[in-house]
Amino acid sequence: MQTKYNTVKQAIKSKILDGTFQPHQKINSESELMKQFNVSRHTVRLAIGELVSQGWLYREQGAGTFCADRSKEETVSQVKNQKNIAIITTYISDYIFPSIIRGAESYLSEHGYHVSLFSTNNDHENERRFLEKILTQHFEGVIIEPTRSAISNPNINYYLNLERQNIPYIMINAYYDELEPLSITLDxxxxxxxxxxxxxxxxxxxxxxxxxxxxxxxxxxxxxxxxxxxxxxxxxxxxxxxxxxxxxxxxxxxxxxxxxxxxxxxxxxxxxxxxxxxxxxxxxxxxxxxxxxxxxxxxxxxxxxxxxxxxxxxxxxxxxxPLTKMGEKAAEVILELVKDVNGNPNKSKDAIESIVFEPELVIRNSTRKLE
CATH class of the missing domain: 3.40.50.2300 (Response regulator)
Structure with a gap:
């Protein structure tokens, strides 16, 4: 079971990662956090103290506690972690997903990239946790299969924070319509x-x-x-x-x-x-x-x-x-976006277009003409 101070710490961290707290923005006061989480002042100070020591927050005497600007740290981390691409999918080992993942992983490996796989099990809470991990560990790009794409997504702020941090992402199989992302889909x-x-x-x-x-x-x-x-x-x-x-x-x-x-x-x-x-x-x-x-x-x-x-x-x-071909194309597009970000951060993603594969009927013996 998570400790009280860790609950407070993770909640503040989540607000930083989803962009609720921007660099140099003042966070909630100790009293407000005590009331919000129903914890003691000691618990709040312990959580804030750790976040300060880890570089997530900073204090100003007499003014309060503020969200740190982690952009310089991110630049250093990105150099260390270059050649990493994340793939978030609803399932990893089930049904058509291994073929899609294999296509992407094969292409990325050929081009010298390490691939980290995450499976949401079609659950928004899992998606949130993986997006936080990706934002923390500074991947160069992300290939994402949306979770429950037909309903309102509670994690939209995390995607907006990916955009703010200039981390390119594309969506496969489906997409969150409100984000209008680059996507690789079937019609x-x-x-x-x-x-x-x-x-x-x-x-x-x-x-x-x-x-x-x-x-x-x-x-x-x-x-x-x-x-x-x-x-x-x-x-x-x-x-x-x-x-x-x-x-x-x-x-x-x-x-x-x-x-x-x-x-x-x-x-x-x-x-x-x-x-x-x-x-x-x-x-x-x-x-x-x-x-x-x-x-x-x-x-x-x-x-x-x-x-x-x-x-x-x-x-x-x-x-x-398209299965494997969809995975390969997703990998190809994300590397194009990574190259554009690294070579020209101001270049618009509009230069690269979404791809829609055409479906075809494959006739076998499960259908017949009515007489």
């Missing part, structure tokens, strides 16, 4: 549209879609699903749109599919589009339990063309994802 909306249109072209009209809605990829893929129905003048049954959050991914899609499959034959869906291959393969178990054959009784389309698309007995029709 998820188009991918979702291709998924649904493939099934519509095969004669399916009752298509259920499963979409993870706390990541922007899921909301865009759902938009594509809706667009495909409208373009083909097919009515959209609201019950056929199943959305779920990260913490629900192991339960809600399965429960909802069981409900839909329990409907009478005329109302039961004939096809499924999935947020990703991982979900599609998992839903195959529900279909087996219901003695439904794929694609004879029901068609299913995945997304990402991951290794999972070919490992089960049903080979998935799916949407391609």
């Amino acid at each position: 998820d909306e188009k991918g979702g549209q291709i998924q649904a249109e493939h099934l519509i072209d095969l004669g399916h009209k009752n298509i259920v879609g499963f979409f993870k809605n706390d990541d922007i990829q899921g909301t865009k893929r759902m938009k594509g699903y809706l667009k495909a129905h409208r373009a083909n003048q097919l009515p959209i049954n609201p019950n056929n749109i199943v959305t779920y959050k990260t913490e629900e991914k192991a339960t809600k899609p399965f429960e909802e599919l069981e409900k839909l499959l329990s409907l009478s034959n005329g109302d039961r869906p004939t096809a499924i589009v999935c947020y990703n291959d991982q979900l599609a393969v998992a839903l195959l178990d529900v279909l087996r339990q219901k003695n439904l054959r794929v694609p004879e009784d029901i068609s299913i389309v995945g997304f990402d063309d991951s290794f999972l698309a070919e490992v089960s007995e049903v080979k998935l029709t799916t949407i391609s994802h």
Whole structure:
């Protein structure tokens, strides 16, 4: 359990790292900190004393305690820590992420850079901790896969502080829209549209879609699903749109599919589009339990063309994802930004543009034409 003085110390440090306290700005008084954290004056003085000795704060007699200007120290540290790039991803060893990371790590290693990997497990608190570590340890650049990119992010100030400290970053797979960052993404909306249109072209009209809605990829893929129905003048049954959050991914899609499959034959869906291959393969178990054959009784389309698309007995029709190529391109772009920062700190990042990969349909044997 964290000590009281350490809690105060970390809270002040966090406000420095997220830019709340700027260099030479006066921080809260001892009395205010005592009230804020419900601790003694001794505890506050202990926390402040350590931050002063570590160079985070400085005192002026009779005036108070102020945030230190760490820019000179940062310059020295950056020289010591040159050739370090951080990669923050939602997951490291799960699903498509190893391929993306491998692509980035391989390119960076070839160019003499050390890579530090951080996994948020799609949790904002973990993201905050890693951003603080990156701001403290002075990495030259950061490749970031956003955490729950479809909802308001509580860590925006940390990204703004990266910008203030001239630490370049790019986002992969998704992005925080409010920051308008450089990003390397797939056209998820188009991918979702291709998924649904493939099934519509095969004669399916009752298509259920499963979409993870706390990541922007899921909301865009759902938009594509809706667009495909409208373009083909097919009515959209609201019950056929199943959305779920990260913490629900192991339960809600399965429960909802069981409900839909329990409907009478005329109302039961004939096809499924999935947020990703991982979900599609998992839903195959529900279909087996219901003695439904794929694609004879029901068609299913995945997304990402991951290794999972070919490992089960049903080979998935799916949407391609650049995977390794996305990682390589992210590494290439971050090194361009690092070079620009080191060579010309005033050069605008506008000279480098975001990249959007085009999705393609990969047809296997999990879909068939309705007769």
